[in-house]
Amino acid sequence: MIEVMKLNKSLDGKPIIKDINFKISTGNIVGLVGPNGAGKSTLLRNMVDIYTPDSGKVIIDGQDIRDNISLKSTIGYVPDKNEYFNKEKVRNVIKYYKLAYDTFDENRFAELNGSFNIPLNQKVEKLSKGNISRLMFMLALSFRPKVLILDEPTSGLDPIAKRKFLKILVSDVSERETTVLISSHNLADLESICDHILFIDNGEIVKDNSLDTLKTTMKKIQVIFKDNAPANFEKWPCFLNVSHVGKSYSIVTNNFNEDLVDKLRENGALFIEELDLSLEDMLVYTVDKNLI
Numbered sequence: 001m002i003e004v005m006k007l008n009k010s011l012d013g014k015p016i017i018k019d020i021n022f023k024i025s026t027g028n029i030v031g032l033v034g035p036n037g038a039g040k041s042t043l044l045r046n047m048v049d050i051y052t053p054d055s056g057k058v059i060i061d062g063q064d065i066r067d068n069i070s071l072k073s074t075i076g077y078v079p080d081k082n083e084y085f086n087k088e089k090v091r092n093v094i095k096y097y098k099l100a101y102d103t104f105d106e107n108r109f110a111e112l113n114g115s116f117n118i119p120l121n122q123k124v125e126k127l128s129k130g131n132i133s134r135l136m137f138m139l140a141l142s143f144r145p146k147v148l149i150l151d152e153p154t155s156g157l158d159p160i161a162k163r164k165f166l167k168i169l170v171s172d173v174s175e176r177e178t179t180v181l182i183s184s185h186n187l188a189d190l191e192s193i194c195d196h197i198l199f200i201d202n203g204e205i206v207k208d209n210s211l212d213t214l215k216t217t218m219k220k221i222q223v224i225f226k227d228n229a230p231a232n233f234e235k236w237p238c239f240l241n242v243s244h245v246g247k248s249y250s251i252v253t254n255n256f257n258e259d260l261v262d263k264l265r266e267n268g269a270l271f272i273e274e275l276d277l278s279l280e281d282m283l284v285y286t287v288d289k290n291l292i
């Protein structure tokens with residue numbers, strides 16, 4: 001279980017992370033999504049003790065992460081950009097990991113590299129962006145972490161490597177109950193693997209729901225009214241976005257349920273069709289209701 005409690009962090013005097021609270025159950029894969037500059041990387045860096053929060057705590061399996069070396073050795077972190085080992089050959093980085101992590105399993109690394117094919121004699125600085133992502137992911141998985149914190153891990157990966165990555169991640173979670181927090185702009189990928197989604201905007205968690213709940217409550221609805229729509233229809237509080245051509249309305253709601261359908265019928269709706277939203281649509285309507 002991961003618990004983030006009242007976390008605040010300013011950088012250069014500007015509040016970046018603002019009173020963030022959430023919990024992640026063991027064995028869950030949670031997606032962290034939000035626009036550029038929302039604070040995703042800053043939040044993740046606080047969670048792995050690279051940044052020290054101004055206030056608040058990150059508790060993993062009952063222990064505070066701050067200065068806790070034994071706890072940190074159970075957490076795999078894949079940063080959005082690599083800042084370490086640039087001058088080293090990959091095989092030397094593996095040696096470093098073996099020294100740093102008692103649980104590092106060279107056979108596991110070799111097995112993963114059977115899929116990802118990183119040249120061991122190459123210096124890290126000579127690897128492509130995608131190969132650095134593959135390397136960081138393999139290193140993190142090879143010490144059998146309890147928790148994986150992944151910051152844009154698929155951003156440089158080709159479609160084949162991305163599929164391998166997702167498959168390996170999901171099988172690791174199901175075999176070992178790894179708890180995963182993954183930030184990504186590849187929302188279709190997150191939709192295929194996540195149990196739960198955290199939406200972050202301007203340093204705040206603005207939505208925190210299971211993917212199942214999001215899929216059943218956030219909907220697009222097409223409605224055709226017999227006569228005109230009721231007065232102030234566009235201002236109904238459960239609507240995120242309303243557009244219309246004549247008596248035919250297209251609505252996005254974050255509170256779809258039978259009561260809403262009944263209310264539409266009572267107000268003269270002749271035709272009501274509910275449509276699913278993609279995670280990308282959900283993010284856009286949550287952080288920028290007027291974009292579409």
Ligand SMILES: Nc1ncnc2c1ncn2[C@@H]1O[C@H](COP(=O)(O)OP(=O)(O)OP(=O)(O)O)[C@@H](O)[C@H]1O
Pocket residue numbers: 011012016034035036037038039040041042043
């Ligand atoms: N070291 C730093 N010093 C000052 N400000 C910073 C620093 N790092 C990040 N910021 C600022 O903090 C805010 C959040 O940045 P962060 O990298 O956490 O966002 P993000 O959600 O990961 O963005 P992206 O999706 O573009 O990767 C931005 O306004 C950024 O300019």
